[in-house]
Amino acid sequence: MDGCRHNGAVTATSERRAHLVVLAGELFAEKGFRATTVREIADAAGILSGSLYHHFDSKESIGDEILQGFLNDVLADYRAAVDTGDDPRAVLETIVRTSTGTLARHRAALAMLQNDWTYFSGQPRFGYLRKALQEIEKIWITQFEEGKRAGVFRADLDAKLTYRLLRDILWIPVHWQPGNQWSTPQIVDAFLSLLFHGINEKP
Amino acid sequence: MDGCRHNGAVTATSERRAHLVVLAGELFAEKGFRATTVREIADAAGILSGSLYHHFDSKESIGDEILQGFLNDVLADYRAAVDTGDDPRAVLETIVRTSTGTLARHRAALAMLQNDWTYFSGQPRFGYLRKALQEIEKIWITQFEEGKRAGVFRADLDAKLTYRLLRDILWIPVHWQPGNQWSTPQIVDAFLSLLFHGINEKP
DNA sequence: GTCTATAGCAAGATAGAC
DNA sequence: GTCTATCTTGCTATAGAC
Known part of the structure; x- marks a missing residue:
């Protein structure tokens, strides 16, 4: 379970693990969570699929790790802006400016949330x-x-509808290819x- | 290949086929194309998976039919507006107002395009x-x-960036559940x- | 920490009876 | 036009050698 008790290699192990999570995230984002196979993840890492299970107990655990890290960061942005x-x-x-950077850093997680929402949200885990998402909506x-x-805002604004429109709009550019045409500040x-x-x- | 040469049942057969396409589309939209199995489609139609292959030669053919119908309709809207x-x-x-209705009618197809773009666009078929999409962008x-x-428009508008933002924005509400909270005109x-x-x- | 090997199951698709 | 039955393939996950 932890093969790194000696020689201070704990950090190296964590980095290896984190690297695998990143690789998996990119594949999940591009092809969808369910459509991505553990073999593809292992291929990307240069190991065999069975070896992945030394680091994670299931494909879902990897997805879980990716999504939790993302939501923690983005909620922190929202709370800080309100505070x-x-x-x-x-x-x-402030929310738009700070969270856009966070969204960009977690591009893969956000794509997963958009593409496989019905799959993930249907599971208790x-x-x-x-x-x-409810906390974000409330803010x-x-x-x-x-x-x-x-x-200062138009009185005829439907708050809930406008929120849904704007939240989804904010989440759009993340769908765009990494490292393309426009920089994050430009988009913001x-x-x-x-x-x-x-x-x-x-006007 | 066509079991309806007598008794004028051609229309009934087409309707059956069309119904299967709709059922499949709903599943593709909800779960993703690759994550939807032919067995699930057959279940929804109350038949067995093997029987689907009497109507279609593959799962991809069903996807093809859905996407072609959608793009034909939406391109017609754009061309009419320009004309x-x-x-x-x-x-x-005009584009926004007419195409929104078309997008709503083809909700499933649009969801497929958004969720499984990398899969579909990577295939010659x-x-x-x-x-x-290139024609739409150009317009x-x-x-x-x-x-x-x-x-009449701001001189500092980045046309390509604004287009990407707006096109994706227009495509958002389709992701939302069918028959919910807001009507199409409200959203528009x-x-x-x-x-x-x-x-x-x-302002 | 990665490998070999494989269990156990579900996928897309086919053949032929009815 | 649907069913039964099945082939082939590819999936997640496991067990144990190295």
Whole structure:
């Protein structure tokens, strides 16, 4: 179970494990969780499929590890933005700016969440997924409602609908190929200016 | 190959076939194409898996039929909007309004395109997918550029980036459960007002 | 920590009876 | 047009040698 008690190789082992998780995540993101085989993961790592089970007890454990790491990080972003106590518009801008980086770092996890949501969310083991998304929804809606009361957001805004639209919009660029055409800040700016101004020259 | 030469049952046969395609599409959309088994499709139709092969020669043929029908319809919407010869803002609004209905009717196909894009687009058989998306992209970008020249759209708009963002945004609501909370017109209006005005009270 | 080997099962697809 | 039955292949996971 841990073959690294001597010679201080604990770190090396963890890194190996973490590397395997990254490789698996990329495949899960590209082909879907269920469509990715343990053999493909092992191939990518240059070992045989059976050897994977020295590090993990199942394919689902790997998925679990990826998704938990992602949601912890993204929730931290949201909570920190709220804790600034800034006004709604600033909080939302902070959320967009900080969480976009987190989303980019966890590109694979987010793709898994989008593609295999029905699969994961249907299992008790992944119940934390629903909880996390509910907390995120509540934060957006609270900020919208406060902003509407303060008169800075349009009064006819449907908070829940707008949240769903915006959350999914924020999650889009992650679907795009890694290392392509646009940088993360570019995408964020495009999104924010769309969000606050629309595409018109003189609104 | 066609067991309906007598008694005028051709239509009934086609309807049966079409019904199977719909059932399969719903499963593909929910679970992903590769993760859906022919046995599940057959179960949904109340027959055995082997019997499916009387109607289709492979699982991929079913996917092919679904995707082709979808892209034909959506391309027709785009071409019709351009052919009005209206100004860019009107063309885009027409595209949004007409294609949203088409997207909703082909919910399953669009979900397949989003979830299993890497799988389908990698196969020669599905080469028409790339072609269709390229035509769609060209239409958006052309309208953006014309609108910028005419001074109605912001001059700093990155046409290609904005297109990618908007196209994917338009495709989002289809991911949402069928028959839920918001009607299609509601979603379209929320999208359009976001597009043209942003979320601010006084922009 | 990786290998060989394989168990146990589910996938897509086929052949022929009815 | 569906069923029975089955082939072939590929999947997750395990056991034990090295």
